[in-house]
Amino acid sequence: MTHDLSRFGRRIVLFGCGNMAGAMLGRWLECGLDPASITAIRPSGESVGEGVRVVATPDKAEGNPDILMIGVKPQLLAEVADAIAALIGPDTIVLSILAGMTIDDLRTRFPDAAARLRVMPNMPVRTGQGVVGLAGAEGKDAARAAIATLMAPLGHVEWIDDESLFDALTALTGSGPAFFYRFVDAMRAGGERLGFDTETALRLARATLASAAAQIAKSDLTPTELAAQVASRGGMTQAGLDVLDEDARLTSLITETLRAARARGKELAALAREGQD
């Protein structure tokens, strides 16, 4: 096992363990994290993994864990903040995966924690091939090191020193997989319009983009250089690239997409501060 968490040895509370926190937990367990060291709080009480304790209400969880990760929807934070604060002790490192929630917000709500970090994972962390953005820890090196160890098995980890870029990171890497899936679907739709049936078009689009993604992940070349390897002057690929590149329209579309996601992140955080939907 490249990443071994069997000696991680910290008590972890997952406050909310749905799609995203559940994906992280799935990978951690796969890497040997002791399930007995984890408590998940979720109203449904549904299992999150073999041997992991699940409680439906926070009063049933043990206080002062080493790490408490908040994994509820941002709009819910105001409602559950007091219950979270009641669990936090002087040794607790608080992690928030909530879109838009700043370190200042966390400091205001959870002043007693040992350290506070923003964590922005994306869904592919489930297979260890995700991206995790990290910010905070307020100069606490031990907390930083512990969280770096915990996040390493999830995929590429990027520390963001300038927190003002964290919402942009969230748009790019947290939401990014969904944008990529739309691109796959657009390739599928385009293939269909050129005559393929839906299943064949999807199969070809998926296989093509998966192979290109695998190649770019391994290659030292830039995307421009890789595209140049596929396209020859005056050839078919170049004719297609000319359409995508005209007036930088693909870049404009993606920039607009990222801006919209970033703006919504800020709105959600504002709603979380006010405790509204």
Ligand SMILES: NC(=O)c1ccc[n+]([C@@H]2O[C@H](COP(=O)([O-])OP(=O)(O)OC[C@H]3O[C@@H](n4cnc5c(N)ncnc54)[C@H](OP(=O)(O)O)[C@@H]3O)[C@@H](O)[C@H]2O)c1
């Ligand atoms: N989805 C993504 O790709 C992604 C990426 C990065 C960050 N995030 C962030 O992750 C967070 C969660 O998103 P998600 O997609 O994982 O949502 P989700 O699947 O709906 O999970 C939300 C979790 O919160 C729990 N919950 C609801 N009410 C609660 C309460 N009163 N007390 C304790 N727990 C409660 C839910 O419990 P039940 O399980 O019982 O319903 C569930 O486990 C969001 O803040 C989002 O910004 C998501």
